[in-house]
Amino acid sequence: MMDCLIIGAGPAGLTAAIYLARYRRNIVLVEDGQSRARLIPESHNYPGFTGISGADLLEALRKQAERYGARVHRLRIDGLQREADGTFVARGGAGTIAARRVLLATGIVDEAPALPGLREVIYRGAIRFCPICDGYEAMDRRIGVLGRLDTACKKALFLRAYTRDVVLLLTDAPGNADAEQARLLSEAGIAIPREPVVDVERSGEKITAIMRSGTRVEIDVLYPALGSDVRSELAQMLGARTNALGCIFVDEHQRTSIDGLYAAGDVVTDLDQIAVATGHAAVAATHIHNSLPRNFR
Numbered sequence: 194m195m196d197c198l199i200i201g202a203g204p205a206g207l208t209a210a211i212y213l214a215r216y217r218r219n220i221v222l223v224e225d226g227q228s229r230a231r232l233i234p235e236s237h238n239y240p241g242f243t244g245i246s247g248a249d250l251l252e253a254l255r256k257q258a259e260r261y262g263a264r265v266h267r268l269r270i271d272g273l274q275r276e277a278d279g280t281f282v283a284r285g286g287a288g289t290i291a292a293r294r295v296l297l298a299t300g301i302v303d304e305a306p307a308l309p310g311l312r313e314v315i316y317r318g319a320i321r322f323c324p325i326c327d328g329y330e331a332m333d334r335r336i337g338v339l340g341r342l343d344t345a346c347k348k349a350l351f352l353r354a355y356t357r358d359v360v361l362l363l364t365d366a367p368g369n370a371d372a373e374q375a376r377l378l379s380e381a382g383i384a385i386p387r388e389p390v391v392d393v394e395r396s397g398e399k400i401t402a403i404m405r406s407g408t409r410v411e412i413d414v415l416y417p418a419l420g421s422d423v424r425s426e427l428a429q430m431l432g433a434r435t436n437a438l439g440c441i442f443v444d445e446h447q448r449t450s451i452d453g454l455y456a457a458g459d460v461v462t463d464l465d466q467i468a469v470a471t472g473h474a475a476v477a478a479t480h481i482h483n484s485l486p487r488n489f490r
Contacts, residue, residue, distance in 0.1 A: 195220060195293070196218040196292065196294065197294040197481050197485075198223070199222040199295075200222075200223055200296070201222075203470065204251070204474070205459075205470035205474045207251065207265075207474075208478075210263040211257050214262050216479075216488075218482060221263075221266065221290065222263060223285065224266075229302065229459065230247040230250065232322070233246060233250075236250070236326055237326075238468075239468060270284065272284035272285075273295065273427040274430070280453075283295070293453065296455045297441065297457070298457050298470075300460055301421040304419040304422065309392050310392050321414060324348060324355075325351075331352070335358040337360045337402060339362040339390065345362075345363065346361075346370075350377060350381055353382075360402075360412055361384070362393075363385075364390060367389065388405045399413060423439035423460060428441050428449060431451045431454060433450050433451045434449065442462055446476060446480040447477035455481060457470060457476075461473065
């Protein structure tokens with residue numbers, strides 16, 4: 194019987210593991226290797242670092258957690274249930290894990306449009322997902338925002354704070370703009386294109402969007418604006434309260450609506466940022482420790 198099972202080894206899960214291990218709790222952290230943070234080429238807005246890649250940050254957090262005795266295993270959890278006595282049983286692979294508390298740090302997965310050349314653009318590091326994280330680094334460059342108008346409009350307006358040259362690259366019919374969207378974009382100096390984009394490709398240091406007519410639009414930085422899939426299936430199995438997108442509601446201690454089940458990081462209804470995720474984890478881990486029977490030395 195574990196004191197706590199942590200599911201997800203992104204910044205939130207690993208930070209919680211560090212705290213709980215230092216609280217001398219018997220914990221295990223499991224992950225499927227799909228942390229969103231691993232895709233970050235270099236972050237410049239994480240406090241204390243002028244620049245660090247997501248992979249390097251995760252490796253540093255993992256080493257710190259393991260230094261204090263936390264165990265990290267590659268395992269996908271497919272099922273989670275709560276027993277009559279309040280303990281949890283997680284199913285993954287060929288076995289089960291029993292724990293008094295569970296912390297979900299399963300995050301989200303960004304959606305990407307089905308454009309033939311997009312995979313190569315992502316692979317070569319020319320695409321960005323989070324303007325809050327790295328909009329500053331795109332200062333005064335030509336930014337393309339790719340997606341449906343309903344999701345691209347908001348991101349384009351946000352990025353307008355960093356450059357005068359924002360280009361909408363719509364994947365749906367350009368004529369779908371309502372009057373309010375059209376007004377906001379016009380006031381910001383952002384034109385609504387007359388045709389959708391059908392592909393993107395890398396052209397040296399630039400990215401080229403190919404429109405339906407064959408017209409080619411060159412940009413410096415590409416931001417998809419297609420939403421994301423929230424990985425809250427395990428919480429929903431237990432009936433935890435979520436919003437329409439699947440983000441988990443938590444209280445000031447990161448407790449979900451299910452007793453003993455906690456959540457932290459991008460999977461909850463809060464700002465999707467590494468700094469926020471680590472704060473969630475510190476709060477959750479401390480409450481988990483205090484909620485368990487005392488572990489006097």
